Amino acid sequence: MPDATVCGSMEALLFDVQGTATDFHSTVCREAVRITAGRCPHIDWADFVNRWRAEYFTVLDATDTTQGQWTTVHSVYRDALDRLLEEEGVTVLSDAEREDLALAWQRLEPWPDVIPGLDRLRARFTLATLSNADVSAVVNLSKRAGLRWDAIFTAEMAGAFKPDPAAYRTAAAYLGLAPSEIMMVASHKYDLRAAASLGFATAFVARPREYGPDAAADVAPEPSFDVNARDFLDLAARLGC
Amino acid sequence: MPDATVCGSMEALLFDVQGTATDFHSTVCREAVRITAGRCPHIDWADFVNRWRAEYFTVLDATDTTQGQWTTVHSVYRDALDRLLEEEGVTVLSDAEREDLALAWQRLEPWPDVIPGLDRLRARFTLATLSNADVSAVVNLSKRAGLRWDAIFTAEMAGAFKPDPAAYRTAAAYLGLAPSEIMMVASHKYDLRAAASLGFATAFVARPREYGPDAAADVAPEPSFDVNARDFLDLAARLGC
Numbered sequence: 001m002p003d004a005t006v007c008g009s010m011e012a013l014l015f016d017v018q019g020t021a022t023d024f025h026s027t028v029c030r031e032a033v034r035i036t037a038g039r040c041p042h043i044d045w046a047d048f049v050n051r052w053r054a055e056y057f058t059v060l061d062a063t064d065t066t067q068g069q070w071t072t073v074h075s076v077y078r079d080a081l082d083r084l085l086e087e088e089g090v091t092v093l094s095d096a097e098r099e100d101l102a103l104a105w106q107r108l109e110p111w112p113d114v115i116p117g118l119d120r121l122r123a124r125f126t127l128a129t130l131s132n133a134d135v136s137a138v139v140n141l142s143k144r145a146g147l148r149w150d151a152i153f154t155a156e157m158a159g160a161f162k163p164d165p166a167a168y169r170t171a172a173a174y175l176g177l178a179p180s181e182i183m184m185v186a187s188h189k190y191d192l193r194a195a196a197s198l199g200f201a202t203a204f205v206a207r208p209r210e211y212g213p214d215a216a217a218d219v220a221p222e223p224s225f226d227v228n229a230r231d232f233l234d235l236a237a238r239l240g241c
Numbered sequence: 242m243p244d245a246t247v248c249g250s251m252e253a254l255l256f257d258v259q260g261t262a263t264d265f266h267s268t269v270c271r272e273a274v275r276i277t278a279g280r281c282p283h284i285d286w287a288d289f290v291n292r293w294r295a296e297y298f299t300v301l302d303a304t305d306t307t308q309g310q311w312t313t314v315h316s317v318y319r320d321a322l323d324r325l326l327e328e329e330g331v332t333v334l335s336d337a338e339r340e341d342l343a344l345a346w347q348r349l350e351p352w353p354d355v356i357p358g359l360d361r362l363r364a365r366f367t368l369a370t371l372s373n374a375d376v377s378a379v380v381n382l383s384k385r386a387g388l389r390w391d392a393i394f395t396a397e398m399a400g401a402f403k404p405d406p407a408a409y410r411t412a413a414a415y416l417g418l419a420p421s422e423i424m425m426v427a428s429h430k431y432d433l434r435a436a437a438s439l440g441f442a443t444a445f446v447a448r449p450r451e452y453g454p455d456a457a458a459d460v461a462p463e464p465s466f467d468v469n470a471r472d473f474l475d476l477a478a479r480l481g482c
Binding site (some may be wrong): 038072134148150156 | 315369378379380389392393398415416417
């Protein structure tokens with residue numbers, strides 16, 4: 001049953017990528033196992049990847065983007081990896097291997113519902129990313145995974161990370177649309193609340209496995225969001241596609 | 242026969258859109274005939290569209306992008322249209338009709354070789370636009386025409402129009418690539434010369450009908466460009482795709 005109240009005026013959907021469209025936990029864990037090849041048996045990669053992701057958020061929150069100096073998200077992941085590996089006493093990984101592991105964030109794989117969901121949504125809406133990841137990271141992972149966007153927008157283009165209003169406003173300006181004509185789609189409530197405060201419509205997508213099978217993700221629907229969806233196929237159905 | 246010398250290090254191709262990938266002259270002429278519906282019999286649309294395009298270049302060249310105020314290309318086309326229609330003494334077109342006609346530049350159709358050419362190039366290279374048109378215009382016309390890009394970059398994102406170096410450098414930064422890993426593809430030599438001066442590889446694509454059947458376009462190959470191609474299929478062949 002379409003959620004008709006939000007459908008009529010909607011022209012474009014903006015998608016968060018890391019977590020919402022892609023399963024970073026599985027991908028990065030698997031890449032860590034592949035690259036370390038048994039040389040770090042004491043590391044619990046399921047936990048390590050979540051600490052790595054948390055470290056990324058800590059650095060992003062502390063980043064001052066007002067000075068005109070842009071920090072690539074790849075360098076944030078790489079620096080955080082080096083710190084965490086030092087804490088773990090890992091010295092067996094070469095510089096090239098650490099770089100390869102940090103680049104796993106550019107090889108993230110989509111959740112199974114994402115490609116068929118986007119295929120249904122594409123006929124009716126302009127589909128774009130709005131990610132905090134670097135443009136190159138989103139381009140590379142989208143091309144690799146076969147994620148077809150009509151446009152890729154990222155924080156790098158705005159010079160400000162979500163939830164800074166500039167990130168959302170830049171995407172709206174590039175689309176030539178009012179916020180009320182755009183729906184932000186994310187599995188992270190802070191992202192949706194920031195978009196909603198600027199007049200964007202919002203769709204929450206539950207990703208119970210975002211942090212792996214053993215960690216709790218917040219998947220509780222909230223009536224303040226225009227749509228609460230189980231996945232991208234459910235989102236398509238709720239938007240009448 | 243692939244032009245092997247430039248193939249090895251190439252990761253991405255940047256495409257000009259208006260003229261190189263799309264046939265603006267046919268599209269805008271046809272839209273003008275449709276919208277005016279016989280009410281402007283004294284206007285030679287084939288000539289009018291070329292004057293309109295020339296007026297666009299004149300305004301772009303005179304635009305000072307250093308003041309932080311961005312001029313949308315749509316507004317440039319719209320203002321130029323109003324001036325040209327006034328010169329022609331046309332008063333029969335409503336504001337909505339003029340807006341519709343100016344938006345024809347967002348409905349440009351690709352040359353016949355473009356979609357099959359991009360399909361062949363896509364497997365090997367990252368394909369992105371680098372257009373002076375507004376982001377929304379390139380998004381809209383690409384979606385409408387089925388042009389699949391891995392990313393859309395435009396002058397609007399750099400705050401500077403081609404041939405300003407900032408336009409090319411912004412695209413390279415977003416791709417995370419060196420200029421030597423990127424080939425600029427265009428039917429306009431000024432665009433390629435600007436890219437070449439910054440270290441980009443260059444591919445000239447001949448578009449003899451760019452200004453319609455009765456106007457001469459510069460289609461002479463030049464050895465200073467890395468590739469001189471007849472169309473996008475020939476470009477794919479020369480790049481070994």
